Amino acid sequence: xxxxxxxxxxxxxxxxxxSGVDPVFAALRAGGQRxxxxxxxxxxxxxxxxxxxxxxxxxxxRLRSAADTLTLARHAAREALAQAGHGETSERLGVVVGTTAxxxxxxxxxxxxxxxxxxxxxxxxxxxxxxxxALALAAQYQAVGPVLTVSNACTSGADAIGLGLELxxxxxxxxxxxxxxxxxxxxxxxxxxxxxxxSAERCRxxxxxxxxxxxGEGAAMLVLQRADLAPQQTILGYVTGYGSGADAxxxxxxxxxxxxxTAAVDMAxxxxxxxxxxxAFVNVHGTATHDNDLVEGFVVSTALPHVPIWAGKGATGHxxxxxxxxxxxxxxAALRAGxxxxxxxFVQPDPAIGLSxxxxxxxxxxxQAISLSLGFGGSNSALILSVSEGGRP
Amino acid sequence: MSVAPFSATKLCVTGVGFAHGxxxxxxxxxxxxxxxxxxxxxxxxSSLVELLPGVSLRRVPRFARLALLACLxxxxxxxxxxxxxxxxxxxxxxxxxxxxSCDFMDSILDxxxxxxxxTAFSYAVNNMGTGLLSLFxxxxxxxxxxxxxxxxFAAALETAGLLLYGERADVVWVCVVEEGDQRLKDTAPExxxxxxxxxxxxxxxxxxxxxxxTLPQWSRPAQPDDVPxxxxxxxxxAAVALHKDVSSxxxxxxxxxxAAQHCTVTVGIAHEHAAA
Numbered sequence: 307x308x309x310x311x312x313x314x315x316x317x318x319x320x321x322x323x324x325s326g327v328d329p330v331f332a333a334l335r336a337g338g339q340r341x342x343x344x345x346x347x348x349x350x351x352x353x354x355x356x357x358x359x360x361x362x363x364x365x366x367x368r369l370r371s372a373a374d375t376l377t378l379a380r381h382a383a384r385e386a387l388a389q390a391g392h393g394e395t396s397e398r399l400g401v402v403v404g405t406t407a408x409x410x411x412x413x414x415x416x417x418x419x420x421x422x423x424x425x426x427x428x429x430x431x432x433x434x435x436x437x438x439x440a441l442a443l444a445a446q447y448q449a450v451g452p453v454l455t456v457s458n459a460c461t462s463g464a465d466a467i468g469l470g471l472e473l474x475x476x477x478x479x480x481x482x483x484x485x486x487x488x489x490x491x492x493x494x495x496x497x498x499x500x501x502x503x504x505s506a507e508r509c510r511x512x513x514x515x516x517x518x519x520x521x522g523e524g525a526a527m528l529v530l531q532r533a534d535l536a537p538q539q540t541i542l543g544y545v546t547g548y549g550s551g552a553d554a555x556x557x558x559x560x561x562x563x564x565x566x567x568t569a570a571v572d573m574a575x576x577x578x579x580x581x582x583x584x585x586a587f588v589n590v591h592g593t594a595t596h597d598n599d600l601v602e603g604f605v606v607s608t609a610l611p612h613v614p615i616w617a618g619k620g621a622t623g624h625x626x627x628x629x630x631x632x633x634x635x636x637x638x639a640a641l642r643a644g645x646x647x648x649x650x651x652f653v654q655p656d657p658a659i660g661l662s663x664x665x666x667x668x669x670x671x672x673x674q675a676i677s678l679s680l681g682f683g684g685s686n687s688a689l690i691l692s693v694s695e696g697g698r699p
Numbered sequence: 700m701s702v703a704p705f706s707a708t709k710l711c712v713t714g715v716g717f718a719h720g721x722x723x724x725x726x727x728x729x730x731x732x733x734x735x736x737x738x739x740x741x742x743x744x745s746s747l748v749e750l751l752p753g754v755s756l757r758r759v760p761r762f763a764r765l766a767l768l769a770c771l772x773x774x775x776x777x778x779x780x781x782x783x784x785x786x787x788x789x790x791x792x793x794x795x796x797x798x799x800s801c802d803f804m805d806s807i808l809d810x811x812x813x814x815x816x817x818t819a820f821s822y823a824v825n826n827m828g829t830g831l832l833s834l835f836x837x838x839x840x841x842x843x844x845x846x847x848x849x850x851x852f853a854a855a856l857e858t859a860g861l862l863l864y865g866e867r868a869d870v871v872w873v874c875v876v877e878e879g880d881q882r883l884k885d886t887a888p889e890x891x892x893x894x895x896x897x898x899x900x901x902x903x904x905x906x907x908x909x910x911x912x913t914l915p916q917w918s919r920p921a922q923p924d925d926v927p928x929x930x931x932x933x934x935x936x937a938a939v940a941l942h943k944d945v946s947s948x949x950x951x952x953x954x955x956x957x958a959a960q961h962c963t964v965t966v967g968i969a970h971e972h973a974a975a
Contacts, residue, residue, distance in 0.1 A: 308865075350812055351812070352812050352813065395702075396701065396702055396703050397702065397703075398702055398703055398705065398917070406824065406825055409794075409795075409825060409846040410800070410823075410824075410825060411794055411796070411797065411800040411801075411804075411823075411883070411887075412800070412804075413887070414804055414807065414808075416886075416887070417801070417804050417808075417886055417887075418804075418808050420885070420886035420887065421805075421808065421882075421886055428887075431886075431887045431889060431890065432889050434890065435848060435890070435891075438846070438847070438848055440847060441847060441848055441850070450702040450917055450918065450919050451702075451705075451917050452854065452857045452915070452917060453847050453850055453854065453917075454845050454847060454854045454857065454858060455845060455846045455847050455854070456843060456844070456845055457795070457825035457826055457844045457845070457846050458825075458826045458829070458842070458843055458844055459824055459825070459826050459830075465843060469843075469858060469861055472861040472862075472865045473861065475865065476860075476861065476864055476865065477706075478705065478706075478857075478860075478861070478914075480703070493803065493804065493807070493820075494820075496807060496812045496815055496820070497803065497815075497817065497820030497821070497823075498820075499812075500812075500815055500816070500817040500820060501817045501820065501821065502817075550841040550842075550867070551784065551839055551840065551841065552788075552830075552833040552838060552839050552840065552841070552842045553833075553839070554783070554833045554834055554836075554837050554838060554839045555834070556834070557821065557822075557827075557830055557831065557834060558821050565839070566839065569784060569839065573867070681826070682821065682824050682826065682830060683824070683826045683827065683829060683830020683831070683833065683842075684830055684833060684834065685826060685829075685830065685842065
């Protein structure tokens with residue numbers, strides 16, 4: 307367990323709920339909105355609704371390439387760094403960004419053009435290297451330090467924050483800009499639909515009638531700094547624990563007893579020197595797929611007994627590489643506000659899970675919370691956020 | 700004012716594995732790595748059948764086969780290793796799943812979205828290599844894929860260092876992979892892709908003696924680098940250097956620059972026979 311306290315001195319967020327941490331959290335408390343038809347993905351998109359951001363965020367329109375992910379990452383980074391203030395010119399600044407679409411070979415339009423034998427310029431192909439979010443942000447802010455683009459499927463955002471935590475603890479960086487970003491993309495939208503894990507209606511995390519996920523898009527960033535070096539008035543909260551583990555069970559379905567997620571939760575609690583009883587709530591990954599919610603419910607009931615559950619994807623959608631970061635920001639926002647929001651989309655508990663996420667807003671008395679993420683490839687992560695230094699209750 | 704320096708913290712290298720079209724002997728004897736990085740034939744991965752007897756590799760994509768071969772040759776899955784929950788994996792790559800990504804896009808274009816291949820999609824995700832390595836090697840500790848372009852090897856080392864010195868793992872399999880797919884070369888020639896291959900380093904916390912590689916020392920470069928940003932270059936150079944049996948303390952210093960980042964990463968490698 308490290309004795310270095312790591313503070314959050316800046317946050318930024320953009321998603322279907324809005325742009326900016328405060329507007330997003332206010333919209334969440336108001337219940338959010340339903341997903342919409344995937345018109346932003348073009349006429350070939352399968353009819354599964356999505357949680358899309360305000361189109362005005364894409365000045366000049368979507369490019370339908372990895373560049374859209376970078377656009378969202380820039381929005382969140384700008385807000386976070388503006389709040390954190392300027393660092394020293396001698397500062398070692400690390401940039402760690404989780405993403406899936408930002409580095410994937412999803413240039414369907416360009417691929418189709420070139421496959422036909424055309425040699426016409428294809429901006430979605432040509433622009434891929436420059437769209438790498440961590441590299442682009444590091445160049446934009448002239449960061450000198452580790453540049454890590456983390457691509458661990460749906461745990462990318464959480465893992466990016468966890469690695470940012472270690473960069474500060476181990477003295478590798480003075481500050482770290484870390485988080486996640488993913489814009490909607492036709493290729494994964496098609497892929498999740500073909501895997502029959504997408505729902506044609508609003509997703510219902512942990513609900514007995516859940517039918518699958520809704521994809522979403524967005525970005526969230528944190529600026530981390532050693533707490534003893536950060537001006538007290540800039541401290542928004544703390545990252546106190548991180549854990550990760552692999553199932554090594556099956557490539558697309560989680561271990562039936564959540565072996566990897568349990569290990570991640572245990573590691574995060576040990577890392578923070580806390581117990582389950584110290585957690586104000588658990589933000590579940592809660593994709594509303596049959597398998598994820600069943601396994602995650604099992605782990606929560608055994609590793610985090612009696613901890614209130616908040617499931618947020620009924621308001622944001624599943625934002626893939628951004629999910630762990632958006633949910634970390636919303637978890638910290640909830641702790642700062644002293645309330646855990648209701649869980650949009652949840653109506654009726656599943657007896658097979660035996661747990662119910664929040665159905666209305668509750669006041670909080672404890673000062674830390676844990677956020678879970680699971681991903682393809684058996685990836686599992688847990689982050690503990692706190693509004694008290696050292697995670698003291 | 701210059702940026703405060705980054706420490707050259709050491710990682711102990713306890714295993715090195717290659718998967719390369721020219722074979723290990725040619726790679727180790729090479730004085731000039733450029734032909735190996737550009738003109739190598741496809742890698743022969745057939746020996747995986749002997750290395751993993753009784754294991755079906757039927758659906759394992761080529762990217763994962765390259766990574767698996769390099770990791771097994773570096774000692775993964777062998778004896779005298781920490782508990783699987785104390786082993787980690789970090790895969791560094793500019794692109795992951797070239798062939799499976801093309802497979803999925805082909806299926807969308809040829810069959811329509813309604814009939815596109817879900818299997819191809821699931822094996823086109825960016826952490827496909829890491830996930831399959833974890834599955835086949837039984838590794839249950841922290842596993843990450845880092846895709847930082849030409850800086851991917853440096854990023855992978857940095858990540859491994861964080862896991863080891865954060866006491867989250869006791870050994871990390873650091874694997875850098877470049878996959879070859881003719882469809883991608885034909886349709887996207889503007890993407891810098893070299894000859895295919897994979898390198899794996901088994902790294903642990905430094906224990907005062909033995910072969911080592913330092914964590915990257917990030918800095919601002921004095922001028923842009925003209926060297927094409929091939930992902931495998933620094934990893935291959937590091938792995939070749941680690942095999943040399945010489946007494947000089949420094950085997951080589953590697954510099955990697957990513958033009959868009961305007962940053963130089965320096966990796967120092969040395970043998971050290973006496974206690975530090």
